[in-house]
Amino acid sequence: MMDKIEKALRENQAVILPTETVYGLFAQALHQKAVENVYDLKRRPKEKAMNLNVASLEDILHFSKEYPPFLRKLYQAFLPGPLTIILKANEKVPAWINSGMSTVGFRVPSHPKTLAYIKACGPLIGPSANLSGQKSGLKFHEICKFFPSQVIGLEDDSAIKGIDSTILDLSKPRAKILRQGSITQTDIQNCVSDIIF
Template identity: 30%
Template sequence: MSVYTAHDEWLEPTKAAIAAGKVICLPTDTVYGVGANAFSADAVTALLEAKSRTRQKPPPVLVASIEQAQSLVESVPEAAHKLAEAFWPGALTIILPAKPTIGWDLGETNGTVALRMPNHPMALELLTAVGPLAVTSANITGQPPANTVEEARAQLGDAVAVYLDAGRGGGGVPSSIVRFNSDTEMELIRAGAIASADLERVSGLELA
């Protein structure tokens, strides 16, 4: 287990850990997260096991750009693209149909993927360097989310190979989650940091 701050040479050892299928802890704009290679079934399994989480709750995927997100899904509805342009990076998660040829196994996703671009420089630098990561909150399922690396380490310990310490996390309200059931049907899955009225105004669609 290694701990790095933003002042350390953290990127290369973190990339190596991810390439080896290890679980890492990273800061986001909300709480600390644990991440792993989304394209490795073994890495995703290690991620879920670290949290004592079942495959019935698959992790979201964090991306560094709209372009990264587009590479993972069948298509991006115009309304979803408008939301991403307006609220990414930030506390908005968008669920879209995943490409059937993507070749990953995140759990029981029913053919979809939950995408978010976090508003944190360290996270974005990592995601730009390694590509999309399966990421979920850095805590044991049922326990409080971690706002510091110390809180994450107390819960997850050696199940995480690398901890990236950027100080206290943003905390606060979790991301809003919307799902596109078609190009013109948008469903609110979780109310969060972005007001429903703003989601409707920007997308041009009514929330189901």
């Protein structure tokens, strides 16, 4: 039997869910109206692409192309966890996700309940649960003030570390860290020796 959060996701509504970094505003990624609703709620510029929150390496492969041979090793070392991987998108990624760009970012959050919702309803978008340009709230009651009362969510402040995910761009021959989070370049190179920065 579905709980109220899964029901809301299946009805293309936005929900607030915890990750190991910050709270996210999650919705069905492959439904354009659900994605547009999140853009509107966050007041986020449409040219700012969304990530795909997925539940497995197979999901990443399903939506990408030209991935590096070490991708499986990287996944096994760091995911689920606070790492966003950017790869070249294939034709299965709709333009309303990546703003028509040739790439797309992938996240696999490690919070068990959030990951379970992604497995059940995914792929999902899940940008930080705040108004665009404002600091991410670390407390559920703070975040709820940003959004209409009908946006429901899962409260778990204990899961929130407040450190953004590391964004690793693997869409070009040389890897590049676009945003430094809790996972460093040294961490990555120690686990994946054949990656080239």
